[in-house]
Amino acid sequence: MKKNFIIVLLGIGLIVYASSIIASRNTIYYYTTSETLNIELESEERIKLGGFVVEGTIAKDGGFTNFTITDGNKDIEIIFDGFVPELFQENMGVILDGVFDNNTFLADDMLVKHDNEYVSSDGETYNVENYSE
Amino acid sequence: MIYNTGIIFSWISFVLLVILFFNKKEIYTEILVRLNLFVQVFLFCLLEIGLFLNDFSISYIANYSAESTPPLYKFASLWGSLDGSILLWNLCLSFFMYLYLKSYKDLSSDIDIKIFSLIMIFFVGYTVFSSSPFAGCIELAAVGCNNSSLLPFQELVTSNIGRGPNPLLQNHPLMAIHPPMLYIGYVGMTMPFVAATSRLYSKKQNANDWIEVAEKTTYIPWLFLTIGITLGAAWSYEVLGWGGYWAWDPVENVSFIPWLLATAFLHSAKIQKSQNTLLNWNYILVGLMFLSTIFGTFVTRSGVLISVHAFSNGNIGTYLLFGMILFGIIFIVIGSKNVEYFSNSKKIDNWFGKAGFFVYNNIFLFSSALVIFIGTIFPLIYETLYDRQITIGRSYYDILVGPLLVILLGLMIFSNKLTIKNLNINKWFKENMILINSSLAISILTLLTFDNSYILVVTVAVSFMLILITVNNLFKNFRKSKINKTYWTGQIAHLGIAIFAFGIILNVSQSYSTEKEINSFEEFTFNDQTYFVYDSIEESFPEKNVIKLPISNQNTTKFTSLNIFNNSSQQAISSPAVFRTFINDVYITVKFIDENSYKLIVRNNYGIFIMWIGLFVSSISFVPRLSKNEK
Numbered sequence: 109m110k111k112n113f114i115i116v117l118l119g120i121g122l123i124v125y126a127s128s129i130i131a132s133r134n135t136i137y138y139y140t141t142s143e144t145l146n147i148e149l150e151s152e153e154r155i156k157l158g159g160f161v162v163e164g165t166i167a168k169d170g171g172f173t174n175f176t177i178t179d180g181n182k183d184i185e186i187i188f189d190g191f192v193p194e195l196f197q198e199n200m201g202v203i204l205d206g207v208f209d210n211n212t213f214l215a216d217d218m219l220v221k222h223d224n225e226y227v228s229s230d231g232e233t234y235n236v237e238n239y240s241e
Numbered sequence: 242m243i244y245n246t247g248i249i250f251s252w253i254s255f256v257l258l259v260i261l262f263f264n265k266k267e268i269y270t271e272i273l274v275r276l277n278l279f280v281q282v283f284l285f286c287l288l289e290i291g292l293f294l295n296d297f298s299i300s301y302i303a304n305y306s307a308e309s310t311p312p313l314y315k316f317a318s319l320w321g322s323l324d325g326s327i328l329l330w331n332l333c334l335s336f337f338m339y340l341y342l343k344s345y346k347d348l349s350s351d352i353d354i355k356i357f358s359l360i361m362i363f364f365v366g367y368t369v370f371s372s373s374p375f376a377g378c379i380e381l382a383a384v385g386c387n388n389s390s391l392l393p394f395q396e397l398v399t400s401n402i403g404r405g406p407n408p409l410l411q412n413h414p415l416m417a418i419h420p421p422m423l424y425i426g427y428v429g430m431t432m433p434f435v436a437a438t439s440r441l442y443s444k445k446q447n448a449n450d451w452i453e454v455a456e457k458t459t460y461i462p463w464l465f466l467t468i469g470i471t472l473g474a475a476w477s478y479e480v481l482g483w484g485g486y487w488a489w490d491p492v493e494n495v496s497f498i499p500w501l502l503a504t505a506f507l508h509s510a511k512i513q514k515s516q517n518t519l520l521n522w523n524y525i526l527v528g529l530m531f532l533s534t535i536f537g538t539f540v541t542r543s544g545v546l547i548s549v550h551a552f553s554n555g556n557i558g559t560y561l562l563f564g565m566i567l568f569g570i571i572f573i574v575i576g577s578k579n580v581e582y583f584s585n586s587k588k589i590d591n592w593f594g595k596a597g598f599f600v601y602n603n604i605f606l607f608s609s610a611l612v613i614f615i616g617t618i619f620p621l622i623y624e625t626l627y628d629r630q631i632t633i634g635r636s637y638y639d640i641l642v643g644p645l646l647v648i649l650l651g652l653m654i655f656s657n658k659l660t661i662k663n664l665n666i667n668k669w670f671k672e673n674m675i676l677i678n679s680s681l682a683i684s685i686l687t688l689l690t691f692d693n694s695y696i697l698v699v700t701v702a703v704s705f706m707l708i709l710i711t712v713n714n715l716f717k718n719f720r721k722s723k724i725n726k727t728y729w730t731g732q733i734a735h736l737g738i739a740i741f742a743f744g745i746i747l748n749v750s751q752s753y754s755t756e757k758e759i760n761s762f763e764e765f766t767f768n769d770q771t772y773f774v775y776d777s778i779e780e781s782f783p784e785k786n787v788i789k790l791p792i793s794n795q796n797t798t799k800f801t802s803l804n805i806f807n808n809s810s811q812q813a814i815s816s817p818a819v820f821r822t823f824i825n826d827v828y829i830t831v832k833f834i835d836e837n838s839y840k841l842i843v844r845n846n847y848g849i850f851i852m853w854i855g856l857f858v859s860s861i862s863f864v865p866r867l868s869k870n871e872k
Contacts, residue, residue: 126641127637132619195306
């Protein structure tokens with residue numbers, strides 16, 4: 109009884125430990141827009157930048173999509189050249205992959221976090237692709 | 242009118258449940274449970290009536306429905322958002338309470354109905370004290386309602402138009418069925434919890450009867466959870482146009498965790514019934530199953546997914562967390578009172594017999610659930626500790642959960658012949674030689690056809706072996722009446738999973754996609770087939786505009802469409818055109834439209850139809866259980 113209990117606990121501990129290690133190796137880190145004020149970046153250094161798409165800023169410019177993202181404190185203009193996910197829209201949380209060019213962020217990859225506005229209203233069943241590439 | 246009635250009857254339901262909880266006379270129990278069910282059905286109908294009458298003085302209706310919403314989606318708006326879905330949750334709960342009373346009640350004591358009513362007081366309490374779908378609107382927003390009141394007989398304001406449901410909700414009928422299925426699955430997990438806790442609380446000599454009831458009551462929610470998850474995946478693939486069906490998204494994960502735990506329990510309960518072992522483990526599983534459903538609701542409803550900081554804003558999060566702790570304590574207290582009983586658990590002798598294999602099954606299912614749980618909460622913990630937001634990449638799940646599920650598939654191969662005694666491996670190999678060889682041949686063929694990874698070959702080999710052995714077994718032995726029906730339920734479920742696994746591994750390893758830029762009345766070739774693109778058609782509905790693009794291939798014309806909803810500023814939902822064969826889907830979505838030129842995404846998705854067949858087979862595994870010959 110006691111021996112089994114210890115084995116089970118050890119097993120669970122092992123799984124928790126192993127998956128935390130693997131999880132931390134597979135995390136996608138991103139900076140919020142205000143955090144970019146405090147970091148030193150080498151030129152052309154690729155980073156991930158997260159924020160919410162500001163209402164009324166989405167515009168198509170040829171093959172590019174331009175918009176602004178914010179975390180509430182700092183706005184950053186984005187020039188996006190790449191695949192726009194189906195659910196992309198205003199007020200939505202996005203994580204972009206790219207480089208800074210002066211004060212604009214040039215991105216070519218986007219992860220969408222599901223719509224902020226609808227969080228309380230759809231919840232578990234409708235935002236099937238919270239993070240879809 | 243509806244607002245006052247709704248609020249008052251919510252209170253009546255609450256009071257009924259409190260009376261039920263303190264009730265000491267057995268004759269009143271059934272009356273109260275019936276009354277409560279009646280009130281909940283009435284509340285459900287009442288809100289539906291409100292939705293169809295467009296009663297925009299009710300905040301919920303003003304915010305999540307609109308006059309232009311088509312009837313089916315009006316009906317489904319009831320569970321389109323938090324407050325309404327709690328109403329549906331309560332309806333399911335009161336129905337299950339009635340079912341439990343009628344079919345599974347412990348006749349010697351009322352404690353089970355008391356625990357049931359306590360759980361229901363908790364959920365009805367939310368609609369009474371915190372946020373109700375019947376709350377009246379007292380302050381208008383630009384569209385819809387901004388502020389509402391929970392008290393009856395207030396001066397209300399009525400908005401002229403409603404905000405309408407989330408566009409994602411009104412895109413396809415599947416979306417109307419999928420959430421209730423999941424709710425029934427979630428809520429149903431209350432029954433095994435009540436069975437376990439109540440029967441161990443009032444423990445008598447034959448204390449093992451709790452496992453019988455818990456097992457029986459787990460199967461129903463398990464089935465609905467299976468159907469619900471399947472429909473969600475199907476909807477996401479067939480309607481949403483991003484080409485996938487599962488994204489390891491937290492919202493999906495929390496529906497998968499109870500499923501894995503329930504699957505584990507359905508197996509280990511059998512071992513307890515036949516060999517009186519794993520008593521404590523089964524009790525823990527039942528508790529975790531129930532708590533994981535509340536945890537799921539907590540994760541999806543509290544806003545912690547956006548950020549841990551969003552948590553403090555909503556009150557449902559705190560409320561559910563409190564509930565988890567409360568029910569967790571009840572569970573632990575009752576468990577610790579039964580330490581003596583649990584220590585009666587027999588040791589497992591035959592590690593290659595039924596008990597052994599079922600333990601392995603439980604280890605891997607539980608590990609999968611644990612890994613997914615950690616993946617889901619890891620970003621939350623990380624943000625709390627380091628104040629940095631992260632997300633977990635898909636690779637985490639591919640690395641960890643993928644192999645676990647393949648091992649489980651491997652274990653299933655032996656499931657048709659397991660007895661209490663150890664399996665005779667040599668004899669087993671001899672008996673199944675032809676089947677093993679043919680599935681090896683198939684996997685070698687796979688290896689030669691697709692230049693691919695070992696995981697593909699292993700999965701193909703294992704899933705084929707499982708399919709062949711199960712089908713062979715079905716043909717040979719299905720008519721024999723001495724084998725009990727739950728055995729066949731298991732075998733059919735395994736067959737479905739094997740077919741599913743074959744489909745999913747094809748899909749994961751073989752699919753590819755390209756982008757095509759094309760004008761109207763031109764054709765393109767993909768995968769040796771020619772597709773002709775016509776001119777786009779625009780259709781207007783009261784609630785949306787649809788741009789349809791007809792594409793034809795060998796006399797079949799399908800549409801890929803972009804749905805633009807009036808009540809949503811930017812959100813366009815694209816639906817795919819799917820040209821389906823047994824082995825692959827050509828899946829076309831339109832990325833953007835500029836006058837007469839289009840950018841299309843063309844995907845070649847393998848194995849999807851096979852996956853759906855597999856999930857369908859698993860879902861009909863209940864059929865043998867319907868048969869009359871009780872064993």
